[in-house]
Amino acid sequence: MNRYQQLAQTIQVQIEQQVWRPGDKILSIRAASKSYAVSAATVLQAYQRLESEGWLIAKPQSGYFVASRLAHHHAKPALPTTVTSYHDQLYDYLKDSNQASIALGAAFPSPDLFPLALLNRHLASAGRKLPVESVLHSMPPGNESLRRSIAQRYLANGLTVSHQDIVITSGAMEALNLSLATLCKAGDTVVIESPAFYGARQAVERLGLNAIEVPVDPQSGLCLASFERALQSQPVTACWLMSRFQNPTGACLSDAGKQRVVELANQYHVAIIEDDVYAELGFAATSLKPFKYYDKQDRVLLCGSLSKSLCPGYRIGWVVNQGFNGQLQKQQMLSTLSGSAPVQQGIAHYLQHESYDNHLRKLRKTLQQRQADTIAMIRQYFPADITLHSAEGGYFVWLELADDIDCYSVYTQALADGISIAYGGLFASKPQYRHCMRLNVSLAPSEQLEQALRRIGLLLRQQATA
The missing domain is CATH 1.10.10.10 (Winged helix-like DNA-binding domain superfamily/Winged helix DNA-binding domain)
Known part of the structure; x- marks a missing residue:
């Protein structure tokens, strides 16, 4: 050619x-x-x-x-121009899945994995001691004790971070959205993954941004050649990427791959929004490094959270970046004002007086066992021709079914039985993942879980023979 x-x-x-x-x-x-x-x-x-x-x-x-009307006979139909199309689809999915009795499509781990009673005691204790004026101290950039604890954890893992580089947010989604809004304006072009976390797709559409989707291999992570071509093709403002336990595939990019991504970002003057919410959930004893570890030009905005590892529902997230710190604070002040002062103080109290690392060791061990138990049931009840991608961390598995399987149809049928799955169409703008699904494998083994997986397997077999 x-x-x-x-x-x-x-x-x-x-x-x-x-x-x-x-x-x-x-x-x-x-x-x-x-x-x-x-x-x-x-x-x-x-x-x-x-x-x-x-x-x-x-x-x-x-x-x-x-051309206003594309005349070429191979031209694909344009997507709806209204941002409500995908927003409505995602809203319906999140609402319906939240009401399912077996939430295999859930984005959060099973609540029984977390020390919620202990956390509540710390929250109550911190609340009783909270001075009235401390509410002002939790305005952006957030509670100083909490920021220090987060910075200390990064320092222990070889990442040079000051608490002054951190802005506390109301969960990871606010951290990611604030980062995107700080870096981009309507009409800018951003790189996202494919398949991508549906929150990234929703945020891009909401802000009126143009997206270039770069493929992610479920085993090796982001395709570096495609990523480089995307940066070469036109001016790109920012990238929204995951290097560790990517959602939905679970893929991890190699250290050399992460270093290359940062080098390319430097070369093309592109910012990286790093979605790193599963960082603490690796099963191996050695922790993987984030993009930020290789960032010498302060180009990476590292977004983290405690929602997946300690306190779902408490809405504690953060952004790590020095250069954009002031702009992030301003963006937060003008949108949500600040996070909850008592919650920030309560979590800071927990991190100072309890062993978060002991909790993480138990959590990782349990997640690894539950993943193995759920995969064994999937192997038993699902069609034999599935391709199952499991990760060495996190709590998702990514399944590829036969090409003629429509997982949205499976989703709607399973939902009628109180079972949710995350169908592949949520994770890309094109239908290439319609035969794929993401399953949450953090649920404790039970007869109810086994029945749910048996039901999904039956629906898949019925569709294959239809």
């Missing part, structure tokens, strides 16, 4: 993904030549080819524009 054909194909994919929408003016020949590192003649040939195929329209003295 000639270079101009490759360039034409790249731009065609961007149009299909709605990076360029009907009526948009694309890069000028000179700007495209510089962006794609090709000659102006190559760009002109590519544009002329796309024009002949109905993708572009040339306007004299103005440049090239995306």
